[in-house]
Structures are given as C-alpha cells and as structure tokens.
Amino acid sequence: MYIPNTKALLIPTLLLSFASTAVAEGAPQGLPAEVITLKERAVNSNIYSIGTLEADESVLLRPELTGKIIAIPFQEGGKVKKGDILVQLDDAQYRAQVAEAEARVKQSDSENRRVEKLFNRGVGSETDRDGTQATMKINTAQLDMAKINLEKTRIRAPFDGITGLRQFSPGDYINAGSELVQLVNIDKMKVDFSIPEIHLLNVSVGQAFSIRLPSFPGREFVGKVSAISPVIDEKGRSISVRGMVDNKEGVLRPGLFAEVILTTDSKTALSVPEEALIPQGNQYFVYRVVEQKIDMVPITIIQRKQGAVAISGPLNSGDVIVTAGQLKLQPGSPVTPMFVDGSQPAPGAKKEAATEGASE
Structure with a gap:
C-alpha cells in the first residue's frame, strides 16, 4: 500500500501559507x-566676516607725577575693584x-575775620x-592743589578689571x-568687523550674531550688535560694525581672532542629507517612498550647510x-525601506491600528 510523504507535502504548504500571510500583512517587497x-x-x-576680540574697557596706567615707588598692593593678573590703589608713590613731600x-588757610581765615x-x-x-x-581764596586754592597732588601719588583702578604684568x-x-x-575689563568683549555695503539694510x-574661535573648536559664543559706523569705507566699500559678547566664564581674551x-534672516525648510539628491541636468530630484514604491520628486535647493540641504518642492x-x-532604483519600482534615522514605525503598528478601527 502506498503511504504519501506527508513531510514533503507539508513544507510547500507552509511556505505558501507564510508567503500569503506576508503579502496580506503588507510585508516590504523589492530592493532594500x-x-x-x-x-x-x-x-x-x-553674513560671514572676521574680527579681533577687544576688552570692553582697557587702559594703560601712567603716573601724573615723578617719584619713587614705595608700594605695589595689586597681584599681577588679579582682579581689582574701581578705586583700589595699584601703585603708591613716595608722598612725604606732598x-x-x-x-x-x-596752615596758610588757617592764618588767612583768622586775618580775614x-x-x-x-x-x-x-x-x-x-x-x-x-x-x-583774596588772600584766603588763593591759600584755599593752593590747599586744594596740594591735596590733588597728594592724591596723585596713589594710582588707583579707574574701573573693575584684571591687571596685567x-x-x-x-x-x-x-x-x-x-x-x-x-x-582691562573682560566681563564683556568687543568685536569689530566689517561687512559689504550691500548688506547695510540687513544689519x-x-x-544677534555668533563667533567661532580657533582657540575653542566646536564652540560658538553669542553676541549682539552694539554700534554701526555712520561712515562707509570708500576703499573697501564696507561698513564697520561693533558687537558685544558676554564673557561671564572669563575664557575669552583680548586679541583673539574670531570668525x-x-x-x-531665519525661517524653516525641509532638509535632506546631501546624498539624497539626484542631479539630472540643471534639475535636482529626490526619491520619495509612497506605499513602498519609488516616486521621483523635483526639488529646488535653498541652502547647503555641513552636509545638510534645505529644499523646497x-x-x-x-x-x-x-x-x-x-542607482538600483527607478520610479515605480518596489522598495524595502531601511530607516537609518531611527524614525521607523513600530512593528505591527499599522496592523494594530487597523484592528482597532475594525472593532469600533
């Protein structure tokens, strides 16, 4: 008696059943x-330009009198407050x-009374x-002058800041x-730069602006425009602009080169990676996946920046x-999407949504 090979019959049946289920569930078909x-x-x-950082306030202190230094109360590179004595000259004579x-004022006051x-x-x-x-007024003025000269023997800080060497x-x-x-006072930093005169109405x-410095790779510091020169540079056809950058961290220093x-102007636009573009003559396209098939869409490039392309279409x-x-695809061909940005829909999400809709 003939006994059929049930194993041989079962395998094709299972494969056919699996294929039918995959198609029914909408499993991806086509090239990945x-x-x-x-x-x-x-x-x-x-607008891009270059500039050099400067201290918000900077002064090279000089004495108004000739004399011998008897005291230096400040620490090199240290912070000082406005009015602090930095250098003391010999004041015995003054x-x-x-x-x-x-004494003269006292004597003239008595004589006047x-x-x-x-x-x-x-x-x-x-x-x-x-x-x-008149004599009393003259002596009083001479006393004021003597006091002024005495005060000049004390060189004080004219503002809060950091001393040099x-x-x-x-x-x-x-x-x-x-x-x-x-x-110098470096709580805020000035940056002077020039822009072409054609951008006069754009500043x-x-x-707001930002600066990048070779000394701090990968970092950007934000500032605001504080002044614009009223005069156009005739030689360079440019406008001088001054900005202020906050330096609360104290990491910026005068003299640093800055971009x-x-x-x-700021707006939002759709963005794709550079490699998504498909050039054909003077036109650019992208492949869009619609119902797991390729749709070729013309686009216009708005801006390219660091591998990302802002587009419209x-x-x-x-x-x-x-x-x-x-290169392996063409319009209308089936495709198996492989999401590389982590935005792939959760497995079974479509099936669950369809089930919930049917139950309702």
Whole structure:
C-alpha cells in the first residue's frame, strides 16, 4: 500500500501559507534602500566676516607725577575693584605741602575775620577787607592743589578689571607718563568687523550674531550688535560694525581672532542629507517612498550647510526619502525601506491600528 510523504507535502504548504500571510500583512517587497523621515529645520541667511576680540574697557596706567615707588598692593593678573590703589608713590613731600597749605588757610581765615570786624565797626577800609578775602581764596586754592597732588601719588583702578604684568618694582624711580601696568575689563568683549555695503539694510543695533574661535573648536559664543559706523569705507566699500559678547566664564581674551556669523534672516525648510539628491541636468530630484514604491520628486535647493540641504518642492514633513541605493532604483519600482534615522514605525503598528478601527 502506498503511504504519501506527508513531510514533503507539508513544507510547500507552509511556505505558501507564510508567503500569503506576508503579502496580506503588507510585508516590504523589492530592493532594500536606506531612507529617512523628512523633517523641517531652521534655515538662516548669514553674513560671514572676521574680527579681533577687544576688552570692553582697557587702559594703560601712567603716573601724573615723578617719584619713587614705595608700594605695589595689586597681584599681577588679579582682579581689582574701581578705586583700589595699584601703585603708591613716595608722598612725604606732598603731605608736607598739604600741611603748609592748611596752615596758610588757617592764618588767612583768622586775618580775614579780624579785618571784617574792623570794617564792620567803620575802622578798616574796604581795600583791606577785599585784600584779606583774596588772600584766603588763593591759600584755599593752593590747599586744594596740594591735596590733588597728594592724591596723585596713589594710582588707583579707574574701573573693575584684571591687571596685567608689571615691569617695575618697589624702589624704582619713575617719571610722569611712564607706562606702569595695563588694566582691562573682560566681563564683556568687543568685536569689530566689517561687512559689504550691500548688506547695510540687513544689519541693525541689537541684532544677534555668533563667533567661532580657533582657540575653542566646536564652540560658538553669542553676541549682539552694539554700534554701526555712520561712515562707509570708500576703499573697501564696507561698513564697520561693533558687537558685544558676554564673557561671564572669563575664557575669552583680548586679541583673539574670531570668525563672525551675522544672521540676517531665519525661517524653516525641509532638509535632506546631501546624498539624497539626484542631479539630472540643471534639475535636482529626490526619491520619495509612497506605499513602498519609488516616486521621483523635483526639488529646488535653498541652502547647503555641513552636509545638510534645505529644499523646497511638492513634499511634506513626514515623507520618507531615499538617501542611499538610488542607482538600483527607478520610479515605480518596489522598495524595502531601511530607516537609518531611527524614525521607523513600530512593528505591527499599522496592523494594530487597523484592528482597532475594525472593532469600533
């Protein structure tokens, strides 16, 4: 009696059943291709320039008097407050001049009061009274001048800041006008740069910009335009612009070279990787996946930046775009999407949604 080979019959049946189930569930068919989900991103219109950082305030301190240095209360490279004494000159001579002037003022004040009494009694003359008053004013002015010179022996910080390196020591004899030490305030930094005159209407006070520095690769510092020169440079046909950059961290230093990026306009646009573009003559296209088939869509390039391309065309956010494998594909051909941006729908999501809709 013939016994059929049930194993041989079962395998084709199972394969046929699996294939039918796969087709029924809408399993991907066709060649595999890397895809992403189309999204919008900010697209900025920028003006690029270069500049050099400068301290918000900077001064090279010089003495107004000639004398010997007797004290240096500051620490090189340290922070100081406005009014702090940085250098003290020998003030013995000037203190003596103040004492002498004070004695003269006291004497002239007594003489003036005595003459005033006599004049009020009708004994003294008006000339004597005017003379003593003038003498008192002269002596008072000389006292003020002596006090001013005494104060000039103390070189103080004109603003909060950081001191530079000194090239002198206690005991050094310095002349008036000699360079002592530099003081800078770097809580904020100035950056001066130039832009072509054609962008005159695209820049305004308060406008945001960013800077990149070779000393800080990968970082950007944000600032705002603080002033615009009222004069156009006739030789370079450019406009001088000054910006302020916050430096609360204290990492920026005067003299650093900076690349300036001035944003003139900002909007959103659809963005695809550079490799998604398909050039044909003077036109560019992308492959869009619609119901797991290829649809060829013409696009217009708005901006290229660091491997990303902002585009416009008959596309929508959420469309699936092919980024690799285009050479093996053509419009209308089936495709198996392989999401490389982590946006792939959860397995079975469509089936569950269909089931819920049917149950309702």
